[in-house]
Amino acid sequence: MTLADLMRALLRRWYVVLLVMGISFGLAYTATRTEPVYHARTEVVLLAPASARYPNELVTTSESLILTAGILAEQINGTEQRLKFGSALVNPVGSPGIGEDTWIQLLDTGNQWVPAFEQQVLVVDATGATPERVSERIVSATDLIRTELAALERDQGVEGLNSIGIRSSPETPRIDEIDGSGMRAAGMTLILGMLATIGVVTILEVRRSTRAEASSRSSNGIAHELRS
Missing domain, CATH: 1.20.5 (Single alpha-helices involved in coiled-coils or other helix-helix interfaces)
Structure with missing residues (x-):
């Protein structure tokens, strides 16, 4: 054509x-x-109990704290396999197959094929139709982490002196407007x-042409039989 x-x-x-x-x-x-979508992110850091040897709880990193953060993430999210991004900095906004408004996950500095959990940090992402709703979801997620941590320590018989603390960084996350x-x-x-x-x-024209050719062949065949 x-x-x-x-x-x-x-x-x-x-x-x-x-x-x-x-x-x-x-x-x-x-x-x-x-309508635009709003997004905010904060990092909830697990803090080791201060001691004479490690007085600065912010710089204390240990495998046990990382494992505790991972356990909290699994208790909150369940054992179902979650969508894996190629970078820990990716915002999970509009991700296919995810109908959630809040994400709580252990900070993974690896890639899509090899995970790397090197810090006792839970990354909290929240989305919503308004900045106020996003702020509420960030606060709710932080409270949920604190509640789950307290329950975990209570089940393990951890004394208050040895309790793990948490701190949000930043405490008041920036809320961004995401609009296409x-x-x-x-x-x-x-x-x-x-x-x-x-x-x-094009499809309609091809079908019309096919029908016309079929009709022409049929007419020619009938005429040929009549002449015979």
């Missing part, structure tokens, strides 16, 4: 063009009306609509 044939086909199937492009314009308008480009989304929708229109018209 040449470009001239395509233009004639589009004119002949004008009702298809109007229908598909009308739907496309409706979807493009919807794409420009999307409505104009780009609308433009791409219209382009896809144009391609869909061409595709539908």
Whole structure:
């Protein structure tokens, strides 16, 4: 089919063009009306009990603290395999297959294939329709970590003097607005609509041509039999 044939086909199937492009314009308008999503992140650091040997609890890192942080993450999230990102800095906003609004996970400085848990840090991400909702979810997640930690220590018979502390860094996380480009989304929708229109018209024209050829062969066969 040449470009001239395509233009004639589009004119002949004008009702298809109007229908598909009308739907496309409706979807493009919807794409420009999307609401922004807000995101915030904080890191909850597990702090070892201060001692004469290790007075600075912020710089004390031990395998037991990392294991405790991992246990907390598993208790909160369950044992189901979670989506793995290539970087610990990735914001899990809009990730496919995740219908959650809050993520609590052990800081993994490795990659998609080799994990590396080197710090007793739980990364808390929260999303929401408003900054206030995001802030509430960050506070709720921090309270949940504190509650689960207290329950874990109570079950293990840990005395108050040896209790692990937690600290959020930053205490008041920055809330970012994540908003896509409505104009780009609308433009791409219209382009896809144009391609869909061409595709539908081409299919209809091929089917019409096939039926015409079949009808012509049938007519020629009947005429040949009559002449015989």
